Amino acid sequence: DAKTTQPTSMDCAEGRAANLPCNHSTISGNEYVYWYRQIHSQGPQYIIHGLKNNETNEMASLIITEDRKSSTLILPHATLRDTAVYYCIVTLTDKLIFGTGTRLQVFP
Amino acid sequence: DTGVSQDPRHKITKRGQNVTFRCDPISEHNRLYWYRQTLGQGPEFLTYFQNEAQLEKSRLLSDRFSAERPKGSFSTLEIQRTEQGDSAMYLCASSLDPYLGQDYEQYFGPGTRLTVT
Numbered sequence: 749d750a751k752t753t754q755p756t757s758m759d760c761a762e763g764r765a766a767n768l769p770c771n772h773s774t775i776s777g778n779e780y781v782y783w784y785r786q787i788h789s790q791g792p793q794y795i796i797h798g799l800k801n802n803e804t805n806e807m808a809s810l811i812i813t814e815d816r817k818s819s820t821l822i823l824p825h826a827t828l829r830d831t832a833v834y835y836c837i838v839t840l841t842d843k844l845i846f847g848t849g850t851r852l853q854v855f856p
Numbered sequence: 857d858t859g860v861s862q863d864p865r866h867k868i869t870k871r872g873q874n875v876t877f878r879c880d881p882i883s884e885h886n887r888l889y890w891y892r893q894t895l896g897q898g899p900e901f902l903t904y905f906q907n908e909a910q911l912e913k914s915r916l917l918s919d920r921f922s923a924e925r926p927k928g929s930f931s932t933l934e935i936q937r938t939e940q941g942d943s944a945m946y947l948c949a950s951s952l953d954p955y956l957g958q959d960y961e962q963y964f965g966p967g968t969r970l971t972v973t
Binding site: 847 | 860889891896897898899900901904911912947949954955961962963964965966
């Protein structure tokens, strides 16, 4: 079973920041938090990952709480092309265990 | 770098037939993963390879399923005596070796959609 809990769906207006939460209260000390997304009928796409510190790349920012029990993925300026299912995954270094993710709908 | 490729993209077969899918990973990636995804669900892990060695198999991978990566490059996933419950998207992913201290995020292919009639 997935080790994470995410809301089933969220909406976001185009151009606004999308903040996607994830709870992972049973995370162990050496497990990473990964975020992937899946646009309809495509393979999942890697977004970002982190261990303890906040991370930022060209796609998104990842904020991890100090106790590491939850995190937030931030898409700073959502576009219609960001409409997808977003998966938060806790893992060591091998297989990914996907939950059902958050379906993000970006509207004009 | 052309990314992970999978062939075929779509396969329709009759129950009881055997099917084989191919995955070509990113060339320098020594890890290769297979996942299965049914409608409305997230992908489920099936198995993975480190070079040519199959290191882990999920209990989802019944005796009818077999995966190979003979030369540590491309991989094949075969399903024997297909059943309607095998209808799904079969996804392949590849990554660098995490124990070499490199970035090891998984890159996914477009998937092979199998329909068993």
